[in-house]
Amino acid sequence: MSKSKNFLSAIVDEDLKSGKYTEVITRFPPEPNGFPHIGHAKSIFINFGIAREYNGHCNLRMDDTNPTKEDTKYVEALKDAVEWLGYDWGKNVKFTSDYFPKIYDYAIELIKMGKAYVDSLPEEDIREYRGTVTTAGKRSKYAERSVEENLDLFERMKKGEFKDGEHILRAKIDMTAANMKMRDPLLYRIRHVHHFRAGDEWAIYPMYDFAHCLSDYIEGVSHSICTLEFENNRDVYNWVLDELGLKSPRPYQHEFARLGINYTVMSKRKLLELVEGGQVSGWDDPRLPTIAGYKRRGYTPESILNFCDTIGIAKANSMVDVSQLEFCIRDDLNTKVPRVMCVLDPLKVTIVNYDGEEEIDASYYPHDVPKEGSRSLPFSREIYIERDDFNENPPKGYFRLTPEQPVRLKHAYIISCKEVIKDASGKITEIKAEYFADSKSGSDTSGIKVKSAIHWVSAGSAKEVEVRIYDRLFSAEAPEGIEDINPDSFEVIKNALIEPAVINQKPDERYQFERQGYFYADPIDYTDAKPVFNKIVGLKDSWSKKTNVTAAKSPAKKVQVDGEEVAMSEEQKSLFDKYTVDLGLNSEVANILARDTYLSSFYEEALNILNSPVSLANIVVNEVAREIKEKEASALKFNTKQIAELVKIVDDGTISSKIAKQVFEEMVKTGNNPTQIVEDKGLVQISDPAKISPIIDEIIEKNPDNVAKFKAGNTKLLGFFVGQVLKSTGGKANPKVVNELVAQKLK
RNA sequence: UGGGGAUUCGCCAAGUGGUAAGGCACCAGCUUUUGGUGCUGGCAUUCACAGGUUCGAAUCCUGUAUCCCCAUCCA
Numbered sequence: 001m002s003k004s005k006n007f008l009s010a011i012v013d014e015d016l017k018s019g020k021y022t023e024v025i026t027r028f029p030p031e032p033n034g035f036p037h038i039g040h041a042k043s044i045f046i047n048f049g050i051a052r053e054y055n056g057h058c059n060l061r062m063d064d065t066n067p068t069k070e071d072t073k074y075v076e077a078l079k080d081a082v083e084w085l086g087y088d089w090g091k092n093v094k095f096t097s098d099y100f101p102k103i104y105d106y107a108i109e110l111i112k113m114g115k116a117y118v119d120s121l122p123e124e125d126i127r128e129y130r131g132t133v134t135t136a137g138k139r140s141k142y143a144e145r146s147v148e149e150n151l152d153l154f155e156r157m158k159k160g161e162f163k164d165g166e167h168i169l170r171a172k173i174d175m176t177a178a179n180m181k182m183r184d185p186l187l188y189r190i191r192h193v194h195h196f197r198a199g200d201e202w203a204i205y206p207m208y209d210f211a212h213c214l215s216d217y218i219e220g221v222s223h224s225i226c227t228l229e230f231e232n233n234r235d236v237y238n239w240v241l242d243e244l245g246l247k248s249p250r251p252y253q254h255e256f257a258r259l260g261i262n263y264t265v266m267s268k269r270k271l272l273e274l275v276e277g278g279q280v281s282g283w284d285d286p287r288l289p290t291i292a293g294y295k296r297r298g299y300t301p302e303s304i305l306n307f308c309d310t311i312g313i314a315k316a317n318s319m320v321d322v323s324q325l326e327f328c329i330r331d332d333l334n335t336k337v338p339r340v341m342c343v344l345d346p347l348k349v350t351i352v353n354y355d356g357e358e359e360i361d362a363s364y365y366p367h368d369v370p371k372e373g374s375r376s377l378p379f380s381r382e383i384y385i386e387r388d389d390f391n392e393n394p395p396k397g398y399f400r401l402t403p404e405q406p407v408r409l410k411h412a413y414i415i416s417c418k419e420v421i422k423d424a425s426g427k428i429t430e431i432k433a434e435y436f437a438d439s440k441s442g443s444d445t446s447g448i449k450v451k452s453a454i455h456w457v458s459a460g461s462a463k464e465v466e467v468r469i470y471d472r473l474f475s476a477e478a479p480e481g482i483e484d485i486n487p488d489s490f491e492v493i494k495n496a497l498i499e500p501a502v503i504n505q506k507p508d509e510r511y512q513f514e515r516q517g518y519f520y521a522d523p524i525d526y527t528d529a530k531p532v533f534n535k536i537v538g539l540k541d542s543w544s545k546k547t548n549v550t551a552a553k554s555p556a557k558k559v560q561v562d563g564e565e566v567a568m569s570e571e572q573k574s575l576f577d578k579y580t581v582d583l584g585l586n587s588e589v590a591n592i593l594a595r596d597t598y599l600s601s602f603y604e605e606a607l608n609i610l611n612s613p614v615s616l617a618n619i620v621v622n623e624v625a626r627e628i629k630e631k632e633a634s635a636l637k638f639n640t641k642q643i644a645e646l647v648k649i650v651d652d653g654t655i656s657s658k659i660a661k662q663v664f665e666e667m668v669k670t671g672n673n674p675t676q677i678v679e680d681k682g683l684v685q686i687s688d689p690a691k692i693s694p695i696i697d698e699i700i701e702k703n704p705d706n707v708a709k710f711k712a713g714n715t716k717l718l719g720f721f722v723g724q725v726l727k728s729t730g731g732k733a734n735p736k737v738v739n740e741l742v743a744q745k746l747k
Numbered sequence: 748u749g750g751g752g753a754u755u756c757g758c759c760a761a762g763u764g765g766u767a768a769g770g771c772a773c774c775a776g777c778u779u780u781u782g783g784u785g786c787u788g789g790c791a792u793u794c795a796c797a798g799g800u801u802c803g804a805a806u807c808c809u810g811u812a813u814c815c816c817c818a819u820c821c822a
Contacts, residue, residue: 004760004761004762004768004769005761006760006761029822030822031821031822033821033822063822065821065822066821066822068821069821069822123819123820126820127818127819127820128818130818131818132749132818133748133749133750133817133818134748134749134750134818135748135749135818136749137818164820165820168820170820177750178749178750178751179749179750179751179817180749180750180817180818181817181818183818186819186820188820189820190820191820205820207820207821207822208821208822209822212822228752228753228815228816229815229816229817229822230816230822231751231752231816231817232750232751232752232816232817233817233822234751235751255752257752257753257815262758310759310760310769310770310771311759311760311770311771312759312760312761312770313760314753314759314760314761315752315753316752316753316754316759316760316815317752317753317754317814317815317816318758318759318760319758319759320758320759320771321757321758321759321771321772323758323771323772324758324759324770324771324772325771326771327770327771327772328771330783330784334783334784335784339781339783366779366780366781366783366784367779367780367784368779368783368784368785369784397782399782400782408780409780410780410781411780441780442780444780450780451782452780452781452782453780453781454781455781512781512783514781514783515781515782515783516781517783539781539782539783539784540782540783540784541782541783542782542783543782544782545782546782560795560796560797560811560812560813561796561811561812561813562796562797562811562812563810563811563812564810564811565809565810565811566810586798586799586800587798587799588798588799588800588808588809588810589799589800589808589809591798591799591809591810592799592808592809592810595809618799618800618801618808619800621799621800621808621809622799622800622801622807622808622809623800623807623808625808625809626807626808629808656802657800657801657802658764658801658802658803661764661801661807706766709766710766714766716766716792717766718765718766718802718803719765719766719802719803720765720766721765721766722765722802722803723764723765723766723803724765726765727765734802735801735802735803736802737802738802739802739803740802
């Protein structure tokens with residue numbers, strides 16, 4: 001993984017360090033109801049990657065709790081994807097359905113504890129009773145059923161005595177919870193359908209919220225990593241595990257942002273639409289962001305993995321630029337793959353002063369790729385070049401063949417154009433050219449300067465091949481549906497001409513077609529009789545970029561809308577006036593205090609002990625406020641008297657405000673008196689310039705570069721020097737004194 | 748009228764009170780028998796916005812804005 005830790009690795013580090021877990025177990029838990037795509041690759045990379053990084057293990061688990069949607073063909077696709085990316089799930093693939101008996105037992109346990117009940121409300125009522133995001137729900141009358149009745153009903157549900165939808169099992173949590181997921185979530189539903197693995201054994205199937213956390217627990221998972229949309233489900237996850245009193249270590253859930261890539265769609269639903277609607281040729285259509293699609297197109301697992309690594313892992317919804325992916329595949333293939341010549345749009349060139357034939361030994365790799373290998377390249381009087389490598393009326397900066405400008409045939413001779421032959425419609429059909437016999441590549445004595453070398457094939461020996469050119473499937477950056485499909489996303493070139501070695505010798509499956517891009521021998525349609533190549537990705541092309549000048553879009557800076565703060569009540573207003581007028585607090589601080597009754601009473605109490613209104617207010621608003629935000633006021637370990645004391649020793653210069661924060665943190669933790677803490681830890685401020693001065697000298701001596709930069713005008717560096725001094729004194733140096741001294745010394 | 752997340756360059760993304768990392772993209776220059784690659788340099792006086800605390804704030808406090816998720820017997 002990358003050098004800077006992502007937040008998940010940081011959590012794992014922390015958990016290992018604190019001894020919460022001794023082993024890291026993760027899992028990749030897809031539902032087998034669709035083909036895996038590059039978003040899954042990200043999840044695979046994270047889950048298997050973390051397991052690998054910490055010498056742990058990652059399970060591949062099929063989350064198959066919904067028999068109406070899932071199928072074994074998807075299981076295979078999922079296994080393929082994980083394998084292709086180079087990960088090992090160990091002996092067996094796991095299935096949630098393997099745990100159905102255990103999960104059932106846990107349900108019984110919850111019922112016995114009175115924490116779950118069988119509800120018999122019709123579906124619409126259940127929805128209605130749930131309430132809305134802004135209004136509380138209400139509990140079903142069936143929630144009052146006795147444990148015995150629930151047990152009996154649940155067993156009969158299992159036996160299949162009821163029809164689908166007649167009853168459900170749900171957790172008894174809180175129908176008024178602000179988190180909708182906690183309003184008595186469903187645990188089990190009746191489904192009289194065949195399960196692709198469990199067969200017809202079960203008439204009831206557990207819901208995600210119940211099955212997932214328990215499956216994690218059963219497997220001994222330590223870190224249950226999922227995407228952001230499950231954040232609300234975390235409360236249920238914890239509730240189930242906590243209520244069941246499962247012995248630790250038990251898993252905890254952590255969420256990251258799912259992958260979005262522009263010009264593509266990632267949702268299973270939209271992918272399915274494309275496949276079923278015939279917009280693409282199947283799940284492995286090379287334009288699809290499915291693993292099967294990338295594989296078919298010719299992407300390497302390394303490139304996908306590297307992509308997953310470079311995009312990082314975070315909690316902000318993001319849309320990664322496809323160019324990032326394209327970079328990864330080019331970067332991977334650049335050092336791996338042989339270069340060969342293939343003409344996609346042939347233009348015949350007859351070299352009038354050349355007779356006979358010769359074989360040129362040409363390296364497969366350019367000078368900067370440290371690989372060995374070459375092939376024999378036939379050269380003859382009749383060759384083909386790319387149609388757009390000749391131009392009768394060249395634009396400025398055109399480096400290729402023109403009536404006036406000679407060009408080198410890559411690995412061969414320099415030619416110049418003598419005659420342009422056109423058909424009746426004016427289309428160029430042939431070029432008559434002359435070659436320079438002494439210009440052969442490697443032994444050029446001609447002294448002719450050319451601007452570029454172009455690719456070509458010899459007419460007599462070139463092989464005809466099919467080349468499939470793929471472009472992005474959508475033309476919209478954030479495609480909505482099929483209306484955004486790029487009509488030019490697929491083009492077949494039936495009669496491209498390729499040099500013979502590629503077909504006869506087959507040095508590799510992937511090639512760079514010189515000056516064009518990377519191509520892959522299609523794993524399915526390629527035959528010796530009819531070779532087929534897929535374009536993986538084009539080379540970077542700074543020439544076409546120059547010619548297609550697209551209007552530079554100047555993204556309008558988004559305007560910030562400013563809202564209004566809610567108005568103060570009468571009492572708050574009078575308190576505010578008192579604070580600003582009588583006590584001289586600034587309006588911001590007074591505002592915060594006046595609006596919070598707990599804070600203001602805390603403040604006034606402290607003010608009775610120490611008459612230092614401004615300092616006291618600042619610390620109450622900035623530090624105390626944070627603590628009461630996080631904890632119940634009653635759980636606070638410090639009191640007003642101690643805060644007053646803290647402020648006093650800051651006011652009188654015993655400690656700096658920087659140290660005060662440190663002391664405050666200690667008070668929060670231990671409840672000790674500030675003076676005591678200062679004494680115990682020896683935190684008394686050093687203000688004597690005679691003591692500070694030598695430290696500054698030392699720092700200055702150690703950082704000559706930064707001294708030079710500072711003197712050159714980089715005044716931001718003042719903070720650097722002050723920081724260093726503070727650091728070496730454990731924060732005890734008086735920052736004001738340090739600042740003055742440093743500024744003086746560096747003048 | 749609720750709850751939960753998020754916001755650092757065009758796109759990703761580090762950074763958790765002391766010099767705003769890195770990659771992609773982009774722009775120059777050099778190298779080059781691929782208009783490729785490689786190399787060098789340029790790309791955030793500023794971290795959604797407005798205040799406050801502090802010697803010092805992307806980081807702490809307050810408020811505001813914007814986006815995403817939650818009312819499937821889906822996962």
